Amino acid sequence: MPFLRKKTLALSKKEALWTLPIRNPYLEWSKNEEGEAVIQIPRRKDWVGKVLSLIFNPPEKRQLVLDKIGTMVWDLADGEHTFEEIVRTIKKEFKLTRREAEVGVAAFLRELGKRKLIVLAVRKEEKNEAKRQNI
Amino acid sequence: MAQLKKLTKIGWRGIVVEVPEDWAVASIGGEDHPEYIRIDDPYGSSYVEIKWWVRPKPTLILEDALESFLARIEKEARKKKISLNLRKKKAPPYLERSDRETLVFSWRSDKKGIGRVWYCKTCGKIVMAQVAGTNIPPGASHILSTIEDHSQTGKNLWALYGLQVEIPEEFKLSDQKLLAGYIQLSFNGPHKTRLKVERYSIAERFLAGYEFSDWAKSEFIKRSRGFSLSLYEESFRGHLALGGKGKRKLVGSLPLLGEIIKLYSWYCEQEDKIFLLEMRAKKDIMIFEEVKESIRCHS
Numbered sequence: 001m002p003f004l005r006k007k008t009l010a011l012s013k014k015e016a017l018w019t020l021p022i023r024n025p026y027l028e029w030s031k032n033e034e035g036e037a038v039i040q041i042p043r044r045k046d047w048v049g050k051v052l053s054l055i056f057n058p059p060e061k062r063q064l065v066l067d068k069i070g071t072m073v074w075d076l077a078d079g080e081h082t083f084e085e086i087v088r089t090i091k092k093e094f095k096l097t098r099r100e101a102e103v104g105v106a107a108f109l110r111e112l113g114k115r116k117l118i119v120l121a122v123r124k125e126e127k128n129e130a131k132r133q134n135i
Numbered sequence: 136m137a138q139l140k141k142l143t144k145i146g147w148r149g150i151v152v153e154v155p156e157d158w159a160v161a162s163i164g165g166e167d168h169p170e171y172i173r174i175d176d177p178y179g180s181s182y183v184e185i186k187w188w189v190r191p192k193p194t195l196i197l198e199d200a201l202e203s204f205l206a207r208i209e210k211e212a213r214k215k216k217i218s219l220n221l222r223k224k225k226a227p228p229y230l231e232r233s234d235r236e237t238l239v240f241s242w243r244s245d246k247k248g249i250g251r252v253w254y255c256k257t258c259g260k261i262v263m264a265q266v267a268g269t270n271i272p273p274g275a276s277h278i279l280s281t282i283e284d285h286s287q288t289g290k291n292l293w294a295l296y297g298l299q300v301e302i303p304e305e306f307k308l309s310d311q312k313l314l315a316g317y318i319q320l321s322f323n324g325p326h327k328t329r330l331k332v333e334r335y336s337i338a339e340r341f342l343a344g345y346e347f348s349d350w351a352k353s354e355f356i357k358r359s360r361g362f363s364l365s366l367y368e369e370s371f372r373g374h375l376a377l378g379g380k381g382k383r384k385l386v387g388s389l390p391l392l393g394e395i396i397k398l399y400s401w402y403c404e405q406e407d408k409i410f411l412l413e414m415r416a417k418k419d420i421m422i423f424e425e426v427k428e429s430i431r432c433h434s
Contacts, residue, residue, distance in 0.1 A: 013179030069337070094337050095407045096316075097297040098177055099159035103315040 011122070017084040019120040021077040021109055027117060037071040039064040039117060069094060073108055077118050144299070146292035147172050148308065150185055150262070153281035155272070160295045181268030183278055188261040197238050200261055201252045205240065212244045219244045226251065247271060251279050258285035290429070293320060298334045301429035303422060306330060328416040330426065335409040338402055347402040347409070351377040355398045358413060362396045372432060376401035397423045403432040
C-alpha cells in the first residue's frame, strides 16, 4: 500500500556527488597481510536471524574480504571524503574513465549500503555548496 | 567563441561528436529509428543529445522532425506547469554548410537548450542535436558544430569510455557490453565475418597474479575450441602482445578449408588495460590488422 511505503531520500545527481559515505561504526574490521580490508559481519539479531540460527547454526560473525579497489573505497568511506572525491581517487589510482569509476564506486557503495555496512550522509552546507557552485 | 576544456571524441553508429573530456555516454538507443545517444557532463547539469535517422522516410522533412522533438519538450514543460520559450529558425549563414540543410532552435524553461537539425545531402541522414541542461557550457555551440554524420574514410569511429577504434562502414554492430571495467563491441561484416573488440580495465584484476602471456594463452584456447591455433608473441607499441591464427578443424589437428579465426591481445601497462581482438571469417582479410592498428591504447 502506497502510504505504508518507506520514504526514501531523493537526491539529485549533484547532491549525490556531495554525499559522505560513512562506515558503520559498530563493525569491526582490520587489514590482512595483503592489505585488504576484512570486515567482520555479525549474525542478524532480528527474529529472522534467530530463526535461521536455530536451523543452520551459523557462526556469530562472518568475514567479508574486500579487494584492492573495495579496500580503497572502504578506507575513504570515513565521513571525510565525499562520493565525488572517492570517484576522483579511484579514477586516478586505477586509470579508469570518470564514468567507469563513478559506476563502479556507486554500485559498490549501494551493495555495502544494502548490507548496512555503510551509510550515506548529506551535510546541509555541502548541499548548499553544490548549489552555489552550480555543479 | 567561448572555449571548452580539452575535448575528446565520442563515436557511435556513424555519428562522431567532440565533447569535454570528462563527459561520458549516459544512454544509447537501439537499432530502432531514430537512433539515439546522450552524453552527460559529470555533474548532471548539462548534456548533449543526438537523434538521427539513417534512412529517413521520404515523407519525413526537417520541420516535422523538429516539431515532434520540440513537442516532447513542450509536453514536459506543461507537465511541470512551467513556461516555455521556444525559438526556431533557418540556420544563419555562418552555420550553413554546402552539404547540409539546417534549422536551428533554442528553448528555455527550468532548463535551457540550443540545438540544430539538419539533412545531410551526402549520406542522407537527418540529424537532430542539442546541448541542454540547467547549466549549459559556454562552448555548447562549438560542440554542436563538431558533429559529423558520416565518415570521410569509409571507416566509422567507435569511441566511448576511453576506447577508440575504427571499423569499416560495412560492419554493423551486433552486440555490445558496456560495463564498468569491461567493454565489448561485436560486429557482423560481409561474408559472415564476425569481429569483436574488447577492452579490460584494471587489467591487474583480470590477470589475478598470472603473467599476461599466460592469461592471453588460456583466453585464446577458450575462444578457439574447434580450431587448430598457432600462437606467436611480439611487441606491439612497446607492449607484449600475443597473436593467434587458426583454421577450423574437423578431426584432430587436420586443417580443413573453411572458417578461420584470428586473435590478438596486448597489455598496455601505462593504462593498465588489456585489449583483445577476435575475428572469425571465411577467408583471411586485411581488416583485422587495420582495426588493430586503429585502436588507441595510450597517449
